[in-house]
Amino acid sequence: GGDAQPPVAFGMYLTDAQSPATAGVETTVILDTIDLDTDNGAQSDGTYIVQKEGIYNLSYQGFVSVANSNGYDCRALLKINGSTKSQSTLKLNATQKGINVFTGGGSITVSLKKDDVIELATDAIGDGTYVINGTGIGSYNTALSGHMISSITEGEVKEKEAVVFRGYLSAAQTLSINTYTKLNIDAVEFDTNNALTDGKFKPSVAGHYQINGSVNHIGSSVSANTMAVLYKNGAQHLRGTSNIINNTDSAHI
Numbered sequence: 001g002g003d004a005q006p007p008v009a010f011g012m013y014l015t016d017a018q019s020p021a022t023a024g025v026e027t028t029v030i031l032d033t034i035d036l037d038t039d040n041g042a043q044s045d046g047t048y049i050v051q052k053e054g055i056y057n058l059s060y061q062g063f064v065s066v067a068n069s070n071g072y073d074c075r076a077l078l079k080i081n082g083s084t085k086s087q088s089t090l091k092l093n094a095t096q097k098g099i100n101v102f103t104g105g106g107s108i109t110v111s112l113k114k115d116d117v118i119e120l121a122t123d124a125i126g127d128g129t130y131v132i133n134g135t136g137i138g139s140y141n142t143a144l145s146g147h148m149i150s151s152i153t154e155g156e157v158k159e160k161e162a163v164v165f166r167g168y169l170s171a172a173q174t175l176s177i178n179t180y181t182k183l184n185i186d187a188v189e190f191d192t193n194n195a196l197t198d199g200k201f202k203p204s205v206a207g208h209y210q211i212n213g214s215v216n217h218i219g220s221s222v223s224a225n226t227m228a229v230l231y232k233n234g235a236q237h238l239r240g241t242s243n244i245i246n247n248t249d250s251a252h253i
Contacts (some may be wrong), residue, residue, distance in 0.1 A: 006051055007147060007148060007208060008039045008054070008056075008147060008148035009036055009038050009146070009148070010034075010036055010037045010042055010048055010145060010146055010147075011037075011144075011145040012031035012033065012034055012035065012037075012048065012143065012144050012145070013031060013033050013035060013134075013141075013142060013143035013144075014032060014132065014134040014184070015033045015133065017131050017200040019129070019132065019136045020129035020130070020211065021064070021130050021131070021132055022128075022129055023066055023125065023126045023127055023130060024123070024124070025123065026122070026123045027122055027123065027132070028046065028047075029046055029062065029120045029132055029142055029188075030045060030046040031046035031120065031142070031144055033135075033233065034143070035131040036208070038208075039051040039052060039132065046120070047117050047118060047119045048115040048117070048119075048144065049115060049116070049117055049118075050112045050114055050115060050117075052114060052116050054148040054149075055109065055110070055147050056110055056111075056145055056147065056149065057109050057148050058078060058107060058108055058110060058118065058144070059105065059106070059107040059145050060086070060090075060107070060143065060144045060145075061088075061104065061105025061106075061141070061143055062075075062076030062104070062122045062141075063081045063123060063133045063141035063142050063239070064124065064131060064132050065130060066117060066124060066130050067211075071107065073122045073124065073125040073126070074125075074130070075087050075091070075122065075125075076088050076104055076105055076121075076122055077122065077123065078106070078108065078119075078144075079118055079119045079120070079121055080117070080118055080119060081116055081117055081119075084121075085108060086107075086108045086135060088104035088106050089104050089237065096153060112125050118144070118146070120142070120144045122142075143238070144190070147208060148234075149235050151236070161202060161206070163192055163193045165188070165190060165191040165192065165193070165195060165201060166188070166191075167186075167187060167189050167191070167196050167199065167200075167201075168185060168189065168190040169183060169187050170187040173176040180229060182199065183199060184199050184213070185199035185200075186199065211230060215228050229240060
């Protein structure tokens with residue numbers, strides 16, 4: 001029951017690098033920039049406090065710089081009320097230390113109550129320290145976002161008519177190394193607003209959108225770093241997972 005409620009959405013990211021973080025100890029990321037906060041739940045300590053009970057979709061990612069003396073496993077952790085609900089781990093081999101690495105990220109759908117606390121944390125398994133990177137290297141690298149998809153106690157979430165699309169590559173695309181390359185999304189599975197043209201999504205309806213994508217890399221016999229990057233209005237907006245691979249792997253955003 002109850003009246004329809006306006007949508008709840010938030011987005012927070014790290015602008016200034018956070019260091020030093022100690023390997024072997026979970027470190028809360030102090031997300032210092034608020035990109036979106038419709039419900040005034042974003043806090044100065046980098047956490048988000050839920051203002052309305054409901055079912056939410058939460059997304060997160062982390063990006064760290066690992067020194068040569070550090071361990072090999074880096075993790076990004078999504079925590080609710082101090083407990084880890086989702087985590088993503090990147091494993092490095094001995095030749096890959098001393099580089100900037102994405103810990104990866106993920107998304108989950110959870111039921112949240114008012115005053116639940118959401119936070120992003122990182123960790124590295126090994127010794128020494130590491131740096132949690134902010135936007136100084138080009139885009140939203142360490143970030144936490146979420147939106148309510150159903151209200152539990154205060155009526156349904158009010159939304160405009162849904163705008164939904166899915167496009168994909170109909171054939172393999174060969175990419176050059178050491179350069180960002182636009183994927184030629186040439187096939188459309190569905191597009192309710194006719195907004196997907198020339199491999200680009202151009203919405204005619206303003207609103208809060210969730211964008212997901214993935215890249216599957218096949219056929220390289222050389223160890224490579226494959227990264228998924230989202231561009232908005234011609235500029236890098238968000239970097240997704242970055243995987244060290246030998247032959248076949250995927251990168252997501």
